[in-house]
Amino acid sequence: MFLGVDGGGTKTAFALLTGDGRLLATALAPSSYYLGQSIDLVEDVLRSGIGAVCGHADVPPEQISHAFVALPGYGEVSSDVETLDAIPGRVLGHQRYGCDNDMVAAWAGSLGAVDGVNVIAGTGSMTYGEHDGRGLRVGGWGELFDDEGSxxxxxxxxxxxxxxxxxxxxxxxxxxxxxxxxxxxxxxxxxxxxxxxxxxxxxxxxxxxxxxxxxxxxxxxxxxxxxxREAGRALADLVTATVARLGYAPGDVVPVSWSGGVFTSEEVRAAFREHLLDTPVDLRDPLLPPVLGAALYAARLAGRPLSPEAVDGLQAYATTVLQGGSHE
The missing domain is CATH 3.30.420.40 (ATPase, nucleotide binding domain)
Structure with missing residues (x-):
């Protein structure tokens, strides 16, 4: 059983999945965005949400095979990372978990946790991609001097x-x-x-x-x-830079998806696609919401990734599952 946690600026979502892709339970808790507040907020939110989702599924946290906790702001203050990494262990009562930025959950949900690139365009903008065991973030430097296309x-x-x-x-x-x-x-x-x-x-x-x-x-x-149209081109440039830095071999076709409210604009999507016409990418509609992506990533971290068939089956929950908020 795998736990996904998708932190957000307005709320935090929790989902429990079985290894064959059945959704056991979901829960919502308040925002886990701690920057500008106390880092203790994160533990309070995780205790509330994990308690709720485990209560709904009638399973204790100790029975969770692996968890992935995606937190907004994670990694943006390097001195906080060690503290953030330790918090889920105190809540779960074990060390079978990973922590990272919420961009990883968005990537895993959009692409089903397979290698490729996801571009996020919400309040802010950035990309996250993985290839051959390496993860890479591009953009997301903040609204004062970056976040193009957001x-x-x-x-x-x-x-x-x-x-x-x-x-x-x-x-x-x-x-x-x-x-x-x-x-x-x-x-x-x-x-x-x-x-x-x-x-x-x-x-x-x-x-x-x-x-x-x-x-x-x-x-x-x-x-x-x-x-x-300028926003769409700027977001495409983020993808191009990410693909180039991930070390794909010449001729490789890279899966690319997207998340965030900016992509509801037809003008943005059209300019984005047009600007990537000469780039070897396979543009894919997003598969799953980030909270299910976080659970998929937990299974991947455990060395027991869900089968493609199980991932496809999760799409039945894509529009009904509770979701975190304000993805950047």
Missing amino acids: AYWIAIRGLGAFAKMSDGRLPAGPLRERMATHLQLATDLDLVDVVVNRWRGDRARVAALAHVITAAAADGDDACARIL
Whole structure:
């Protein structure tokens, strides 16, 4: 029996799988994003969620063959890694587990835990890939100077386009009315009050405005469509860099999938695919949500990976299983 834990910025998901791919139980707990808070938060969340999922399945944690705990922010403060690595052992009562960043769960879910690359485009952006036993992260340096193609990146450029439309530096398009209505602006310049003064530039609230840019593009806004196409190309560049660094042999075709809300945009997906036309990749729709990916990765760490047939069978749960939140 394998436990997958998918940490997120809004909630943390837990799933127990059997070795033949049956889903025994799921549970949800609060966010496990500890940066800016106490690292003790992680242990509290794991105790709550593991207790719940084991209670639902009526099995004690000691009977879990292997677990994989995917945590947001893991590895981004090197001095915290040893502390984070020790926490699941205290909760589970054994050492049969692994810990890593939540990008690994997203990769394992999207590709069914087989070698290849997953690009994540949510609030932030990054890729994670594995090949021949080696894992690699590219991107994800944060919104101040990276995260190209992410929801935050799209939103910032959309806000800039709104300002230029208001000034007459760009022709006014559907974005101007959509943004003003969405934010209930009395005047265009109230945008500064909302985003800077009230929100204080909050990353998640700004990133959520990407939906407004996507909707305006669908209404025919040329500036917003350009932003989305640029996002797709930027995300494709992350994939290209990852493939190059993973050491695939010439002629190898690399499985590539994606996760995150940015990919709901048709403009982004089309530009992403177009920019990868000359790259030897096999673009695949995501198979499973990250929490099931985490459980698959637990089985892989145990040396008992699920069969392709069992992985295919898990797709029956893909749209109903409880999921963690705010993947980056």
